[in-house]
Amino acid sequence: MADAVAESSHGHDKHVFHHFVDAHQQFDASKMGMWIFLATEILFFGGLFAAYIIFRSWYPQTFVEASDSLNRAIGGINTVVLIISSLTMALAIHYIQRNDKGKTILFLGCTWVLAATFMVIKGFEWSEHFSEGMYAGKAYAYTGVTASHAYIFYSLYYLMTGLHGIHVLVGMGLITWLMIKTKRGQFSSDYFTPVEITGLYWHLVDIIWIFLLPLFYIVA
Amino acid sequence: MEAQGHHITSVKTLLTVATALIILTIITVIFGYLNFPPPYNVIAAIGIAVVKASLVAMFFMNLYWDKKFNALILVISIIFLSALVGITMLDTMFRHAIIPTFTAG
Numbered sequence: 001m002a003d004a005v006a007e008s009s010h011g012h013d014k015h016v017f018h019h020f021v022d023a024h025q026q027f028d029a030s031k032m033g034m035w036i037f038l039a040t041e042i043l044f045f046g047g048l049f050a051a052y053i054i055f056r057s058w059y060p061q062t063f064v065e066a067s068d069s070l071n072r073a074i075g076g077i078n079t080v081v082l083i084i085s086s087l088t089m090a091l092a093i094h095y096i097q098r099n100d101k102g103k104t105i106l107f108l109g110c111t112w113v114l115a116a117t118f119m120v121i122k123g124f125e126w127s128e129h130f131s132e133g134m135y136a137g138k139a140y141a142y143t144g145v146t147a148s149h150a151y152i153f154y155s156l157y158y159l160m161t162g163l164h165g166i167h168v169l170v171g172m173g174l175i176t177w178l179m180i181k182t183k184r185g186q187f188s189s190d191y192f193t194p195v196e197i198t199g200l201y202w203h204l205v206d207i208i209w210i211f212l213l214p215l216f217y218i219v220a
Numbered sequence: 221m222e223a224q225g226h227h228i229t230s231v232k233t234l235l236t237v238a239t240a241l242i243i244l245t246i247i248t249v250i251f252g253y254l255n256f257p258p259p260y261n262v263i264a265a266i267g268i269a270v271v272k273a274s275l276v277a278m279f280f281m282n283l284y285w286d287k288k289f290n291a292l293i294l295v296i297s298i299i300f301l302s303a304l305v306g307i308t309m310l311d312t313m314f315r316h317a318i319i320p321t322f323t324a325g
Contacts, residue, residue, distance in 0.1 A: 014238045027226070028287065039297035047302040053305055054312045076249035081240055087238035090229065090280045146263045203280045207273045213245070214265035218252035 005161075012181070015191040018100045027193055034197040038204050045208055048160050052215060055152050066153035068220060071125070076218030077120050079209060085114035086206040089175075093199045096182070099189040104182050111202070112175045115168050122165055129154075157216055164212060167205045174198045227285040237279040246274050 020026040056063045091186035133141030136158045140151035166170060178195055187195055248268050256264060278284040283291045 031286075032290060035293040039293050041295060042294075042297040042301060043304070046304055049301070050305045050308055054308060057309070057313060072249050072252045076245055079245045079248075086241075086276060086280050087234055090234045094228060094231060094234065097226060111250050126281065139294070188315065200281055206280075207276050210272045210276070211266075211269050214248060214252075214269050216256045218248055218265045219262050 005036070011112050015108060015193075016138045020176055023190070027196075028054050030193045030197055031200070034200050038200060041204060045160070045163065048156065048163065049211070049215075051188070052160070055149075055156065059147065059149050062145065062147040062149050063153055063219075066150050067216060069132075069142070069144050070157075070217050072217045074121065074125055076214050078118055079213050081114050081118045081121070082206050082209050085111045085118070088114065089199050092178075093192070093195055096192040096195050097189055101185070101187070102183055102185070105179050108175050108179045108182065112172055115172045115175070119168055120171075122161065128156075136206050149191065160212055161216070164205065164208055167208070171198070171202050171205055174201070227282065229279065229282065230286075233279060237275055241272055241275060244268050 016023050016026050020029065063185055068156070087108045088110040092104050095101075095103035095107060132144070134154050135141060135151075136155040137151055142154070145153075149206065159169060175198065178187075181194070246266055251261065251264050255261065270313075277291075277294060283294070
């Protein structure tokens with residue numbers, strides 16, 4: 001792996017705030033800050049995961065039946081779309097570290113397009129649910145599940161995939177911002193902290209979906 | 221390398237990890253159609269998800285090469301999440317009536 005290790009350059013301090021010793025310390029501090037934010041994100045989603053676990057333990061039969069009403073293949077395809085978007089995000093970071101701005105913009109663009117693909121698939125999926133009366137809470141009108149309290153499953157499904165979807169949209173906004181800044185030449189192998197930490201955010205969004213897939217689509 | 225430069229993950233490593241993640245996703249979906257009896261279906265699906273999440277965290281999120289402190293933050297958040305779920309379930313699992321208003325259906 002020796003060839004995969006780059007030397008960061010010292011002495012280019014135009015991005016370094018004076019309260020940091022050097023660019024490295026600043027980079028590490030930013031990254032640690034992002035990890036702390038991600039910890040709060042895990043606990044933010046954690047409340048909903050806890051709700052899922054508790055309601056599932058109360059109404060196991062409902063969750064099994066309701067989960068069968070979701071299309072596993074579509075869930076799987078959307079997972080693959082998000083995994084490839086994580087790959088392209090990691091490649092964008094790889095190329096900015098190698099100072100290749102053209103490929104960085106290319107792979108950020110791929111990530112954006114894949115994120116949009118995910119949202120479009122999700123949109124079609126939701127509108128199909130709505131046409132069958134699978135609404136959340138009291139509006140629930142689907143008759144395909146015989147077990148009681150099925151509306152709880154769909155409420156959790158919309159809340160969790162919806163909150164995840166909002167995160168995808170935020171990520172798309174951040175990626176657009178990264179592409180503009182890269183295009184303007186504001187990132188290089190000397191300074192790419194925003195690309196790196198947006199990447200961390202994007203991968204966490206991927207990880208959350210990795211858990212949503214089995215919980216809603218598979219475990220029936 | 222930790223003190224002097226950033227670790228640049230090779231394209232080959234990234235492609236290998238992505239391929240593994242896609243294969244594991246396909247296995248998850250196939251398992252879903254096979255309908256293993258509970259609790260094995262849950263264990264298999266969640267187990268694979270944990271492996272996938274670990275791969276993403278270690279290689280895409282760089283924790284494998286990174287300062288261990290960042291991994292520690294992740295581990296601590298998972299411990300607190302387990303506390304949230306575990307302590308809540310100590311209540312919800314041991315009730316005579318789940319929630320009175322819910323029993324009506």
